[in-house]
Amino acid sequence: MRIGLVGYGTGGRHFHAPYIAAANGIELAGVVARAPQTIARVREDMPDVPVYASQADMIKAGGIDAVTITTPPQTRRELVLEAIAAGLHVVADKPFAPSAAVARELGEAAKSAGVVLAVYHNRRFDADVLTLKKVIETGELGQLWRVHSRMELDEPSTLEGGPTGGLLRDLGSHLVDQMLWLLGPVKSVSAYLDMANTADGPTDAGFVLNLQHVSGVHSHLSASKLNRLVVREFRAYGENGSFVSSGTDVQAQAIFAGRRPADDLDAWGYEAPDRWGRLRTEGRDESVPSEQGRYHAYYEAFLRAVNGEGPPPVTVEEATATLAVLDAARLSAQAGRTIDV
Numbered sequence: 001m002r003i004g005l006v007g008y009g010t011g012g013r014h015f016h017a018p019y020i021a022a023a024n025g026i027e028l029a030g031v032v033a034r035a036p037q038t039i040a041r042v043r044e045d046m047p048d049v050p051v052y053a054s055q056a057d058m059i060k061a062g063g064i065d066a067v068t069i070t071t072p073p074q075t076r077r078e079l080v081l082e083a084i085a086a087g088l089h090v091v092a093d094k095p096f097a098p099s100a101a102v103a104r105e106l107g108e109a110a111k112s113a114g115v116v117l118a119v120y121h122n123r124r125f126d127a128d129v130l131t132l133k134k135v136i137e138t139g140e141l142g143q144l145w146r147v148h149s150r151m152e153l154d155e156p157s158t159l160e161g162g163p164t165g166g167l168l169r170d171l172g173s174h175l176v177d178q179m180l181w182l183l184g185p186v187k188s189v190s191a192y193l194d195m196a197n198t199a200d201g202p203t204d205a206g207f208v209l210n211l212q213h214v215s216g217v218h219s220h221l222s223a224s225k226l227n228r229l230v231v232r233e234f235r236a237y238g239e240n241g242s243f244v245s246s247g248t249d250v251q252a253q254a255i256f257a258g259r260r261p262a263d264d265l266d267a268w269g270y271e272a273p274d275r276w277g278r279l280r281t282e283g284r285d286e287s288v289p290s291e292q293g294r295y296h297a298y299y300e301a302f303l304r305a306v307n308g309e310g311p312p313p314v315t316v317e318e319a320t321a322t323l324a325v326l327d328a329a330r331l332s333a334q335a336g337r338t339i340d341v
Contacts, residue, residue: 023299107316118312127293141238161198245277269293
């Protein structure tokens with residue numbers, strides 16, 4: 001499959017291009033970039049890959065089967081619809097749409113056109129969440145009671161300002177999707193937002209979400225970008241004990257250090273042993289080896305879906321469910337009460 005990458009900011013450069021290159025059966029066939037410094041980065045990183053001024057120009061040039069759209073969120077709906085109208089399969093970055101209603105619109109457009117539309121909730125493929133999933137599936141915790149997920153980043157420059165930005169739609173998209181994937185659908189949400197003034201207007205710079213899942217398990221999610229903390233932690237509690245992990249966002253750190261998964265895919269994405277989580281039950285207190293973080297597997301699953309060999313790695317319906325929780329969370333924070341989803 002030949003895929004075009006629309007956008008080459010932090011997302012395109014660090015969270016898409018390296019994993020497209022590492023995915024079996026996929027070729028990066030073009031990049032859309034406009035700013036001179038961005039074009040220079042593309043040509044430095046991938047001198048043989050064509051650069052286009054717009055998605056329309058790349059479509060007109062032909063020779064691609066799919067696109068990944070990782071431009072700013074407010075541009076995404078129109079670009080997704082343009083790609084679908086051209087008969088291309090699409091990976092849309094998160095936040096997928098401004099609301100659950102728009103997400104359903106995009107899903108219907110893809111269905112009518114007979115193309116695959118997938119959403120890039122890549123953090124299902126993090127080492128720590130995959131390790132937690134494995135622990136839960138062993139049943140060693142017994143009946144699961146609650147899961148805590150905390151993601152603190154010291155990245156004030158990456159906070160998107162104004163009412164259409166904020167951390168709830170940014171990191172919240174990932175944390176909510178992970179909990180829906182692990183624990184199933186949500187029936188109600190209580191949310192608390194930390195508001196900050198930015199050049200683009202007030203925005204949420206941190207959040208705490210309490211989700212009540214249909215299964216009876218509840219999850220507690222929190223994140224920030226302005227509080228000078230760097231923490232990634234999972235805690236799971238069940239009738240038989242607990243599992244706690246403090247990861248390092250190992251794939252992102254490796255990318256920012258200049259490494260690429262294609263250089264040594266077998267060794268890619270594992271947490272170091274001193275960062276392995278611990279499982280504690282009666283008579284046991286032991287570390288659990290890291291699963292492999294593998295964002296490249298997202299793209300390989302996308303290729304299989306395009307070939308009719310299974311569902312997309314994250315479906316429109318799943319992404320829409322995440323947006324419905326985020327919509328309810330914002331209403332909860334504004335109204336000061338629990339909201340049914």
